[in-house]
Amino acid sequence: MxxxxxxxxxxxxxxxxxxxxxxxxxxxxxxxxxxxxxxxxxxxxxxxxxxxxxxxxxxxxxxxxxxxxxxxxxxxxxxxxxxxxxxxxxxxxxxxxxxxxxxxxxxxxxxxxxxxxxxxxxxxxxxxxxxxxxxxxxxxxxxxxxxxxxxxxxxxxxxxxxxxxxxxxxxxxxxAEGDGRGILSGYFKSDGTLAELLYRPGGGARYPLDIAVLDERSHFVKMAGAEVFKSAVRSMCDAAGHALERAGVTGDDVDLLVPHQANIRIIDATAKYAKIPPEKVFVNVDRYGNMSSASIPVALDEAVEQGRAGEGALVLMVAFGAGFTWAANVVRM
Incomplete structure (x- = not known):
């Protein structure tokens, strides 16, 4: 409901x-x-x-x-x-x-x-x-x-x-100014038990940067790609569904989906789950790759410039990241 x-x-x-x-x-x-x-x-x-x-x-x-x-x-x-x-x-x-x-x-x-x-x-x-x-x-x-x-x-x-x-x-x-515009809902979750599927093992306080860390190259990002992909799809769909419900809207009401720009297949799966057609999905992963937390605000800014997220537009934003963390917001621009 x-x-x-x-x-x-x-x-x-x-x-x-x-x-x-x-x-x-x-x-x-x-x-x-x-x-x-x-x-x-x-x-x-x-x-x-x-x-x-x-x-x-x-x-x-x-x-x-x-x-x-x-x-x-x-x-x-x-x-x-x-x-x-x-x-x-x-x-x-x-x-x-x-x-x-x-x-x-x-x-x-x-x-x-x-x-x-x-x-x-x-x-x-x-x-x-x-x-x-x-x-x-x-x-x-x-x-x-x-x-x-x-x-x-x-x-x-x-x-x-x-x-x-x-x-x-x-x-x-x-x-907010009481005109219906603003952040209508937010949903965010995490699961630290999956941290080692996407993480930097060395270079922090537990394993400080030293010759061994440099030799092992453990100060760089390590990722279990297939497992991360499956978790990302599942979690972004979870976040999108909860955010839409909390905002009192459905995918049909959404003017634009701005997903985290990590992988086109993850984006497509999330849009399909939320029942948002491709023409309402903003994609710039082809030109920028994954910019981690910068991905969504860069995409949103481009969408605003292009008139796809103008005043009054209902925008669903959804992301998944290391931690694991995942989140979604419904915003009336």
């Missing part, structure tokens, strides 16, 4: 994105590892991805996306009350990437902190922003998702290096 939606408490006011200028195609990868364009395209839908240069960090990309979102919202850095940053690729372990972005933006009035939920980061972040606003702790939240995945990928591992790209997306979130 579809239940009535609760009134929105927070809304997405604006979005922004940053993509590094360097494009690396599947054909470029053929000279780096034993792979080929057809193999990558048929299994993932990816044809190219963007990679940041060595002098561009996660904070730089996040700040660039944030400036665009703030300009579109008509706010200054001083207006930001809370700066939330999702990243699996911090430039350094101390301080937080959020504090580094705060310094770059000059948002001196903001409380700033990082959170980690991998590819589900933007959707977890929407719930965090909504909670801060509902609690009266903030009027303006700046949510930034920034990932330099190229820095944690083993470029000799053809199973993972073909999948990922770099980039950043951002959104300004403020209280």
């Amino acid at each position: 579809i239940q009535a939606a609760r009134p929105a408490r927070a809304r997405i006011v604006s979005t922004g994105r940053f993509s590094p200028p360097r494009v690396v195609t599947n054909h470029d990868l053929e000279s780096m590892v034993e792979t080929n364009d057809e193999w990558i395209r048929t299994r993932t839908g990816i044809t190219e991805r963007r990679l940041a240069d060595k002098d561009t960090g996660a904070a730089d990309m996040g700040a660039a996306a944030a400036r665009i979102a703030m300009e579109r919202a008509g706010i200054t850095a001083a207006d930001v009350d809370i700066l939330l940053v999702s990243t699996a690729t911090p430039d350094r372990l101390l301080p937080s990437t959020a504090c580094d972005i705060q310094a770059l933006l000059g948002s001196h009035n903001a409380a700033a902190y990082d959170f980690a939920s991998a590819c589900s980061g933007f959707l977890y972040g929407l719930s965090l922003a909504e909670a801060h606003i509902a609690a009266g702790q903030a009027k303006t939240v700046l949510l930034v998702c920034t990932e330099k995945m190229s820095s944690i990928i083993d470029w000799t591992d053809r199973a993972t290096c073909v999948l990922f790209g770099d980039g950043a997306g951002a959104a300004v979130i403020q209280p």
Whole structure:
């Protein structure tokens, strides 16, 4: 049974994105590892991805996306009350990437902190922003998702290096205005027992970076592809179903599905489960690959620019990531 939606408490006011200028195609990868364009395209839908240069960090990309979102919202850095940053690729372990972005933006009035939920980061972040606003702790939240995945990928591992790209997306979130627009529902879950299907074994506090870790290359992402695929499909379908029910809508009501951009087959399976036709599904995995938590905000920003997620559009966003984490939101733009 579809239940009535609760009134929105927070809304997405604006979005922004940053993509590094360097494009690396599947054909470029053929000279780096034993792979080929057809193999990558048929299994993932990816044809190219963007990679940041060595002098561009996660904070730089996040700040660039944030400036665009703030300009579109008509706010200054001083207006930001809370700066939330999702990243699996911090430039350094101390301080937080959020504090580094705060310094770059000059948002001196903001409380700033990082959170980690991998590819589900933007959707977890929407719930965090909504909670801060509902609690009266903030009027303006700046949510930034920034990932330099190229820095944690083993470029000799053809199973993972073909999948990922770099980039950043951002959104300004403020209280809803009572006009029906805003975050209508949110759903998020996790299962830490499956962590070792997609993780970085070394380089943290338990196994600090040393010669052994470097020799084993255990500071890079390791992934059990088939198992991750099955979990992703199952979990994204679960999240989509719950978010639609909590919003009091069905797939027929959705104007646009913006899924995490990891794999075209996962996207197709999720859309089919939610009964959303292909023409209502936003896909840019072919041009960017998997940018972890930056994937959905970059896709949403493109959808807004293209008029596919304009004012009043009902958008379903759904993601799955390392942890495992999964989440979905229904938003009236």
